[in-house]
Amino acid sequence: MEYPGWQTPRVIPLGDTFTVRAKVDKGGRPRVRLTSWTDTTGSQTQLMPFQKEQSTSNLFVFETKLDPEGRSFPLRVVAGDDTTGIPS
Numbered sequence: 001m002e003y004p005g006w007q008t009p010r011v012i013p014l015g016d017t018f019t020v021r022a023k024v025d026k027g028g029r030p031r032v033r034l035t036s037w038t039d040t041t042g043s044q045t046q047l048m049p050f051q052k053e054q055s056t057s058n059l060f061v062f063e064t065k066l067d068p069e070g071r072s073f074p075l076r077v078v079a080g081d082d083t084t085g086i087p088s
Contacts, residue, residue, distance in 0.1 A: 017067045020075065022048060024060040027081030032062040034077050038070030048077075 012018050024030040037043040048062035055061045066073075 012068070012073075014068070014071075017065050019063060019065050020048070020077070021051075022062045022077050022079060024062070024079050025058060027060075027079070030060050030062075030079050030081045032077060032079045034064060034075065036066060036068070036073060036075050038068060038073050040070040 032048040051061040
């Protein structure tokens with residue numbers, strides 16, 4: 001995990017939108033899957049959009065905005081490439 005300005009993690013107030021960013025430095029054509037769930041909505045999985053403008057030839061950036069609901073909001077980020085697929 002990378003935190004802006006080397007800040008430690010913080011509690012995000014309920015109802016606030018926040019950005020999840022994944023940086024991948026291995027693999028040919030990476031894809032990133034984000035799974036999140038709350039105590040009110042259940043599990044939701046999405047492919048994170050590739051950010052071409054933020055990426056370089058050897059660092060692939062993926063980013064999405066989330067608007068959590070409920071009292072807790074666990075996240076799981078999984079990356080894979082087209083040759084191996086994304087593990088379940």
